[in-house]
Amino acid sequence: MIEVIAAFLAWAGIWVLNTRLANGPASNTRAVQLLVPVLFGVTILVVWELVVRGLNVPMVILPAPTSIAATIGESVPTLWNDFVQTFVKGALSGFAIGVAAAFVVAIFVDRSEFLSRGLVPVANFLAALPIVGTAPILVMWYGYDWQSKAAVVVAMVFFPMLVNISAGLQETTPMQRDQMKTWAASYWQAFWKLRLPAAMPFLFNGLKICSTLALIGAIVAEFFGSPLSGMGFRISVSVGRLSLDMVWAEIFVAALAGSLFYGVIALVEQWVTFWHPSQRKGR
Amino acid sequence: MINKIGPVLAVLAVIIGLWYLACMPMNIRLALDTAERQGAVITPEGRVNRQEHSAIGLVIKNPQHVAGIWSQKKPRLPAPHQVVAELWRTTMEVKPTSKRSLVLHGWVTLSATGLGFIIGSLSGVLLAIGIVHNRAMDMSVMPWAIASQTIPILAIAPMIIVVLASVGLQGLIPKALISAYLSFFPVVVGMVKGLRSPSHMDLDLMQTWSATRSQIFWKLRMPASAPYLFASLKIGVASSLVGTIVAELPAGGGQGLGARLLSGSYYGQTVQIWAALFATAILAAALVALIGGIEKGVLKRMGLAG
Known part of the structure; x- marks a missing residue:
């Protein structure tokens, strides 16, 4: 019971701190803007831990x-294997093929x-x-x-990509296209120098x-159906065995992989579309 | 009208034509094996010998057996008319209470999706209201709401089903929870954007009229958020449906379109899988169209429709 009360106190304490930080004089600095969500995440973890211990919630x-x-610490090799099987072999290759085909x-x-x-x-x-x-x-x-996982990924990725790229290629104004014409630019010159750069925000x-x-x-x-490794395989097997810690470990890896993948794309976007208004720093 | 629909129809016709053509190489091996067992003479004799030949080569060498390709019982790729016939049979000719009726499975999926979507979008709107009015909540929750969209949440669907089943919750509620979860974040993000869409000028005007916070909310923020709300509701309802279908996967023998997909894949009933797939597509399209229709009506009455 003490743990549950402690959980409640921790929640209330950090919430007060967060409110102070958010409404305080330093609320627009980068440090506080990072600190507040991190503190919120920590609160959830602390409350989760204390409630599970306090109420003796069963592992299942x-x-x-x-x-x-x-x-996670014990089964790094397994997790790494699953990650390679699902993410590198299945998701990444399918993603590359799907995007290229859509392009x-x-x-x-x-x-x-x-x-x-x-x-x-x-x-x-279809999208x-x-x-x-x-x-x-x-x-x-x-x-x-x-191969079958990559095929599923290709099917899922193709239509949203096609819609986005073709919307992006339409993005130029008639004036800009006329300008290209007056310079006697060929289709491909206009494509590489005008339409593709203009499509980049949509593409990303x-x-x-x-x-x-x-x-x-x-x-x-x-x-x-899958070979004897892979994140989805491990999740469904572990759910069957009711070893939920393994399931959560896989979810953690999936979340990490998903956010990193997204982060890398966002970084490349910043580098490629530095000219776009949404990338301007400072308001 | 003709100008708009013509190209779409042409593209659809090409897709269906390609589909019929694709059936030939996909199904030729099975067709030849069956024909040979019944005593027909096939050019490369024996199943094993044919393994080395390409499927297209087999089609060219055995044109007399091509006809049966579009009417097999368990084809690798069923022809469009087989799928349509299966859809018709399982919706119109089977009693809606029968276990083989797609109407029953579709209804099970639809009710879970609907319940989940309502729960998810209502709580999404509520959280968005909280975020807009409370700076601490905004700063702590919003980054997580955005980050959570990069996480394959769907992967935990089977776990939630099993966990809730071990607590004694079964049937509609666990599925609805997953589909609620999936529609929740798109609605939060879109609604926050919408509630923040009034310009400073509008807000200042409300201030000069000395409007209270709740007046500003009901008379300015809420109406201004409608277009954003509907855009995210459309995304939300589509992902709700995906959530329900994936949630139905672990309940293999159970009811629902997802269970139908899985049992079809267990027993190699390809026509059944394709029929279930088309049923989900029709359901998704109907749900999105329903929200689109409501959007049109509401925006028109608000004078926002273009």
């Missing part, structure tokens, strides 16, 4: 953060009025559908190894959306 319902951390098709769409009126509405429609559902079919076609927006989709696709596809 919710393991404490410390025991999850212990599991090529988007150029065709850009060149042909007919395709842009016919294919883009279809792609828009809103639950494409994860194709996972059982693709696993049946491409076998249990990473699509890449960011798809980074999450890729990981989801690779993990969910493993629920339909």
